[in-house]
Amino acid sequence: MIPELGHFAVVLALLLAAAQGFFGIVGPQRGRVAWMNAAHSAAIGQWVFLSLAFGCLIYAFVQFDFSVRYVAGHSNSLLPTFYRVAASWGGHEGSLLFWALVLATWTAVLAAFSRAVPLAFKSRVIGVLGLVSIGFLTFMLFTSNPFARLVPAAVDGNDLNPLLQDPALAIHPPMLYVGYVGFAMAFAFACATLIEGRTDTLWAKWARPWTLVAWLFLGIGITLGSWWAYYELGWGGYWFWDPVENASFMPWLIGTALIHSLAVTEKRGLFKSWTLLLAISAFSLSLLGTFLVRSGVLVSVHAFATDPARGLYILAFLVAVIGGALALYTWRAPMMKSESGFELASREAFLLFNNALLVGATLLILLGTLYPLFLDALSLGKISVGPPYFNVAFMIPMVPLVLLMSIGMHSVWKRSRLGPVRNKLLVLLGVAVAAAVALMLFNYGEFHWMGLVGFTISIWLIASALVEPIAKWGQWRTLPAGFWGMVIAHLGVGMFTLGVTGVESYRIERDISMGVGETVTLQGYNFRFEGTRMVQGPNYEAIEADIAISREDGKVFTTLRPQKRFYASGGNPMTEAGIHVNYARDLFVALGEDLGQGRWSMRVQYKPLLRYIWLGALFMALGGLVAAADRRYRVRASAKDTVPAGAGEAAR
Amino acid sequence: MTPRRKRMLAVAAIVIGVGAATTVALQALNENLLYFYSPSQIMAGEAPGERSFRLGGLVTTGSVQRSPGSMEVRFTVTDHAQTIPVSYTGLLPDLFREGQGVVARGKLLDDGTFVAEEVLAKHDENYMPPEVAESLHQPPPAAGGAS
Numbered sequence: 001m002i003p004e005l006g007h008f009a010v011v012l013a014l015l016l017a018a019a020q021g022f023f024g025i026v027g028p029q030r031g032r033v034a035w036m037n038a039a040h041s042a043a044i045g046q047w048v049f050l051s052l053a054f055g056c057l058i059y060a061f062v063q064f065d066f067s068v069r070y071v072a073g074h075s076n077s078l079l080p081t082f083y084r085v086a087a088s089w090g091g092h093e094g095s096l097l098f099w100a101l102v103l104a105t106w107t108a109v110l111a112a113f114s115r116a117v118p119l120a121f122k123s124r125v126i127g128v129l130g131l132v133s134i135g136f137l138t139f140m141l142f143t144s145n146p147f148a149r150l151v152p153a154a155v156d157g158n159d160l161n162p163l164l165q166d167p168a169l170a171i172h173p174p175m176l177y178v179g180y181v182g183f184a185m186a187f188a189f190a191c192a193t194l195i196e197g198r199t200d201t202l203w204a205k206w207a208r209p210w211t212l213v214a215w216l217f218l219g220i221g222i223t224l225g226s227w228w229a230y231y232e233l234g235w236g237g238y239w240f241w242d243p244v245e246n247a248s249f250m251p252w253l254i255g256t257a258l259i260h261s262l263a264v265t266e267k268r269g270l271f272k273s274w275t276l277l278l279a280i281s282a283f284s285l286s287l288l289g290t291f292l293v294r295s296g297v298l299v300s301v302h303a304f305a306t307d308p309a310r311g312l313y314i315l316a317f318l319v320a321v322i323g324g325a326l327a328l329y330t331w332r333a334p335m336m337k338s339e340s341g342f343e344l345a346s347r348e349a350f351l352l353f354n355n356a357l358l359v360g361a362t363l364l365i366l367l368g369t370l371y372p373l374f375l376d377a378l379s380l381g382k383i384s385v386g387p388p389y390f391n392v393a394f395m396i397p398m399v400p401l402v403l404l405m406s407i408g409m410h411s412v413w414k415r416s417r418l419g420p421v422r423n424k425l426l427v428l429l430g431v432a433v434a435a436a437v438a439l440m441l442f443n444y445g446e447f448h449w450m451g452l453v454g455f456t457i458s459i460w461l462i463a464s465a466l467v468e469p470i471a472k473w474g475q476w477r478t479l480p481a482g483f484w485g486m487v488i489a490h491l492g493v494g495m496f497t498l499g500v501t502g503v504e505s506y507r508i509e510r511d512i513s514m515g516v517g518e519t520v521t522l523q524g525y526n527f528r529f530e531g532t533r534m535v536q537g538p539n540y541e542a543i544e545a546d547i548a549i550s551r552e553d554g555k556v557f558t559t560l561r562p563q564k565r566f567y568a569s570g571g572n573p574m575t576e577a578g579i580h581v582n583y584a585r586d587l588f589v590a591l592g593e594d595l596g597q598g599r600w601s602m603r604v605q606y607k608p609l610l611r612y613i614w615l616g617a618l619f620m621a622l623g624g625l626v627a628a629a630d631r632r633y634r635v636r637a638s639a640k641d642t643v644p645a646g647a648g649e650a651a652r
Numbered sequence: 653m654t655p656r657r658k659r660m661l662a663v664a665a666i667v668i669g670v671g672a673a674t675t676v677a678l679q680a681l682n683e684n685l686l687y688f689y690s691p692s693q694i695m696a697g698e699a700p701g702e703r704s705f706r707l708g709g710l711v712t713t714g715s716v717q718r719s720p721g722s723m724e725v726r727f728t729v730t731d732h733a734q735t736i737p738v739s740y741t742g743l744l745p746d747l748f749r750e751g752q753g754v755v756a757r758g759k760l761l762d763d764g765t766f767v768a769e770e771v772l773a774k775h776d777e778n779y780m781p782p783e784v785a786e787s788l789h790q791p792p793p794a795a796g797g798a799s
Contacts, residue, residue: 234743234745234746344658344659344662360670360673364677367677367681368681371681381687381688382687382688383685383686383687383688384685384686384688384706385681385684385685385686386684386685386686386757387684388680388683388684389680389681389683389684392676392677392680393677393680393681396673396676396677397673400669511723511741511742511743512723513721513722513723515721572746572747572749573746574746575746590743592743592744593743593744595718595720595721595722595723596718596720596721597720597721599720599721601723601742601743602743603743
């Protein structure tokens with residue numbers, strides 16, 4: 001009964017989404033306030049019904065209702081309650097319902113709380129979001145209904161994929177979805193601007209906080225996924241350039257370009273049509289990511305069970321959304337003219353470089369991700385593009401980007417003038433080179449060209465980001481939140497670059513065979529294999545190894561306990577790595593298999609500065625949060641904003 | 653320098669920079685393309701001798717051998733029509749199992765052995781790499797076609 005209630009709630013939500021789309025877009029065209037208000041109510045109603053539906057799905061999981069196909073496929077009677085709740089978004093059908101719920105939540109928050117945006121514009125935004133929601137809800141109802149029954153009911157479920165039974169991975173998808181769907185907000189703001197024919201740049205101000213929040217959630221989601229892959233997959237890598245990883249990374253890169261270009265559009269009225277195009281692209285890439293993950297066209301570690309009908313539907317949806325938005329764009333974008341110019345070393349120019357480099361990086365990743373698809377579609381052979389391509393291709397735009405960031409942060413609008421900061425930056429650059437060389441020679445004992453470049457640009461960026469905060473330390477309260485957000489996020493980029501450089505230049509990875517009592521030494525750390533034992537977990541049993549780690553003095557400072565887990569639901573064993581962390585490095589041990597004669601295969605790794613990659617990514621997200629909290633985004637709409645310039649003739 | 657001259661120089665520098673970057677990127681792409689071959693294609697002599705490529709198929713049941721205490725493991729990969737011997741030194745993924753799909757990256761030696769540098773197994777119980785699934789269907793499977 002409860003699952004049918006959930007199903008019915010989704011159908012009602014679909015009807016409300018249709019009403020929301022119609023009244024939201026047609027209401028403002030006809031100037032009917034009642035219709036616009038109806039769109040707002042429909043948005044909130046849609047949220048209520050989707051919450052109800054999602055509640056029904058969680059209830060089915062908590063109650064072990066194995067007569068629901070999705071529940072039977074993704075949980076079993078031994079699965080702990082936390083993971084049963086997490087399983088509701090752990091598979092294809094449930095995650096779609098979650099997507100739709102997140103979209104409805106974003107819309108409802110806009111409808112209920114946003115006072116900065118005038119009514120007509122807001123209802124257009126809500127209307128566009130309603131159309132997007134129709135796409136997702138029909139997809140769910142016709143190809144992937146999470147409430148479909150299983151006849152006869154299963155006695156017990158299949159279990160949630162053990163790889164997904166992990167706290168970081170339980171919250172990784174929701175974070176990603178909040179980010180992906182958040183770009184629908186930027187998309188809807190852009191479409192509403194085009195529909196309304198606004199030539200002013202207020203929309204950029206309205207869209208900025210929403211875009212920042214979407215961007216920061218996507219960043220956190222990607223970071224969690226990377227962290228999880230590192231400790232759970234047993235490879236000791238943090239990024240694989242897997243197509244599905246790329247699918248989440250590309251919208252993030254375009255989103256990064258978008259938050260910067262929105263700043264130029266808002267402050268200086270430049271890049272107007274470019275910013276609109278970026279807003280459309282960020283969401284299009286999010287949808288493309290969904291298509292790649294769900295249709296099974298790509299070989300990937302993130303395999304959802306595949307179904308051609310789903311792939312076809314998403315492809316059609318993708319074409320409709322991108323095609324519609326681009327048609328709207330080509331119709332209206334010529335109206336968006338930017339008048340003022342700027343000089344070569346002004347802030348506008350630096351942000352232009354930022355955009356060009358980020359878009360370039362995205363295109364190179366897109367090329368590597370889609371190239372195999374093209375060749376396959378043309379029957380030119382089956383290929384894959386190896387990670388070394390992505391490493392090279394990503395580094396090409398990133399080195400100049402980080403380099404220019406150090407200078408660009410101190411540039412001013414309109415004119416080429418760095419002023420007294422210029423000498424400070426030159427001194428800091430010298431310090432950074434010296435520090436990089438010292439770090440390589442005295443700490444790692446080996447010179448590396450890429451290490452020199454990477455350490456120099458990251459240390460310089462960190463130092464450069466701190467120049468202004470230190471100079472203005474006494475009056476920090478007077479500086480806007482946007483400034484602090486920028487400083488924090490750019491510090492994050494510096495840390496991230498530092499981490500990547502350290503790991504890629506100085507990591508040591510060994511796959512070896514070890515007998516009890518044997519020792520292997522990596523970069524001054526002795527790993528001694530003490531033996532194995534059996535341990536019992538809630539729904540698995542495991543073989544656990546003891547690896548004692550000591551330095552030159554021979555004193556054991558920690559014992560790592562990597563595990564090989566065997567889940568009660570059967571299936572393959574799972575690796576649980578043993579990791580020791582400090583500020584300078586990670587020590588990583590994964591247990592392989594019993595080789596016979598008391599020997600085990602082991603993966604032993606030394607990863608310098610690894611944590612700064614994730615710490616840097618979290619700083620970027622924190623910077624986004626601080627910037628989004630800026631007080632100026634919370635001002636009420638004033639009377640002059642309500643009547644957009646040029647809307648009169650456009651509406652008729 | 654006049655502003656006009658300055659601008660021209662800047663544009664030229666950007667064009668050269670973008671050109672160089674594109675060249676390097678495309679070359680990296682070309683060097684890192686990995687072709688995929690099934691055991692039948694390799695037996696037909698389609699696979700390159702020098703270059704790395706990916707081999708995909710099923711791990712033949714009962715073929716996995718390991719001399720006790722050694723990291724080296726030998727097994728064969730089959731597409732139900734042909735079989736290729738594979739040698740690999742390192743940790744096998746958790747999902748590696750006899751009778752299941754596998755994709756290995758490596759080179760073919762003159763004696764017909766495939767030396768793998770990396771072995772990937774499917775990440776999901778119900779999942780098979782599409783290339784493997786497809787290559788299994790190309791020659792009508794002799795072994796009942798249960799895959």
